Amino acid sequence: MPKDAPVDPRGPRFSAWMTTVVLAVVLLTGWWRLLAAQTVLFALCAFVSLKLNPWGHVYRHAVQPRLTPTTEREEAAPLRFAQGVGFVFALVGTIGYASGLTTLGVVATAAALVAALLNAAFGLCLGCEMYLLIRRYAPALARPQ
Amino acid sequence: MIGIWALLGALVVTGAVGAVLRFREGRVTKVAARDVPDEVRELLAPDAVTLVQLSTTFCAPCRHAKVLLGDLASRTEGLHHVELDITNLPAVASTLGVLRTPTTVAYSAAGTELLRVGGVPRRDALLDALRPHLVSPT
Numbered sequence: 538m539p540k541d542a543p544v545d546p547r548g549p550r551f552s553a554w555m556t557t558v559v560l561a562v563v564l565l566t567g568w569w570r571l572l573a574a575q576t577v578l579f580a581l582c583a584f585v586s587l588k589l590n591p592w593g594h595v596y597r598h599a600v601q602p603r604l605t606p607t608t609e610r611e612e613a614a615p616l617r618f619a620q621g622v623g624f625v626f627a628l629v630g631t632i633g634y635a636s637g638l639t640t641l642g643v644v645a646t647a648a649a650l651v652a653a654l655l656n657a658a659f660g661l662c663l664g665c666e667m668y669l670l671i672r673r674y675a676p677a678l679a680r681p682q
Numbered sequence: 683m684i685g686i687w688a689l690l691g692a693l694v695v696t697g698a699v700g701a702v703l704r705f706r707e708g709r710v711t712k713v714a715a716r717d718v719p720d721e722v723r724e725l726l727a728p729d730a731v732t733l734v735q736l737s738t739t740f741c742a743p744c745r746h747a748k749v750l751l752g753d754l755a756s757r758t759e760g761l762h763h764v765e766l767d768i769t770n771l772p773a774v775a776s777t778l779g780v781l782r783t784p785t786t787v788a789y790s791a792a793g794t795e796l797l798r799v800g801g802v803p804r805r806d807a808l809l810d811a812l813r814p815h816l817v818s819p820t
Contacts, residue, residue: 546742561689564685564686564688564689564692565683565685565686565689566685567685611742612742612745614739614740615739615740615741615742616742618740619740639684640684643684643685643688644688646688647688647689647691647692648692650689650692650696651692651695651696651699654692654693654696655696655699655700655703658696658700659700659703659704661700661703662742664740665738665740665741665742666741666743666782666783666801667781667782668738668740668741668769668783669738669768669772669775669780669781669782669783670781670782672772672775673772673775673776673781
């Protein structure tokens with residue numbers, strides 16, 4: 538798996554706000570194809586490269602030039618791990634909605650929204666901090682990274 | 683509409699979790715004595731209080747904690763700081779009852795746990811809590 542360079546930490550925060558909006562739209566409309574698209578996006582970021590995240594490009598071109606530059610950098614590994622956690626929830630949600638198990642879809646999407654919003658609003662990466670917890674209860678999920 | 687209620691529920695849960703985590707972040711706590719894993723014991727300084735910072739590869743705040751604790755230890759006599767990456771040492775995490783990183787555990791020179799901090803420590807609060815245990819208080 539290729540390694541990504543460290544990133545401006547405000548980029549992932551911006552991206553998390555966008556993810557929150559997408560997931561909120563899914564919850565309000567039940568539009569599972571949008572959730573499927575988000576699932577693919579999570580997978581690309583987690584398993585291929587963070588550079589594939591379109592919100593990252595929007596951030597670099599439209600948001601970053603308006604902000605004071607920062608030398609602060611955040612390692613990519615925690616971010617990719619968190620995208621992997623998001624991928625699992627979004628995948629379960631998509632399967633739920635698409636197969637008619639709407640409650641499953643709603644619960645999984647709501648859980649993903651909580652994680653995304655915690656990251657956006659509080660700067661807290663739940664997946665990263667809870668890595669040990671995840672490892673203890675779902676070793677298979679934690680290992681591939 | 684179940685979706686609207688789920689969205690409202692998610693917003694409330696996020697607010698509650700965020701508030702609780704923010705409150706607990708960096709606070710000094712004391713827990714019942716636990717066994718000290720060998721991996722940790724061999725890091726302890728024989729004549730100083732050692733802050734053992736438990737980190738993982740996937741932990742962004744661990745870097746902030748490392749900078750803060752490294753600086754604190756270098757300015758404080760009788761205080762030593764080491765970082766232990768437990769990404770591949772789940773046994774250490776479970777023996778110590780650590781579920782999030784960074785978690786920093788302070789040990790006396792004798793190897794007794796003095797206190798621990800979950801999240802990025804608050805410098806002044808940590809120093810105040812450590813002061814009684816330091817050989818020559820600053």
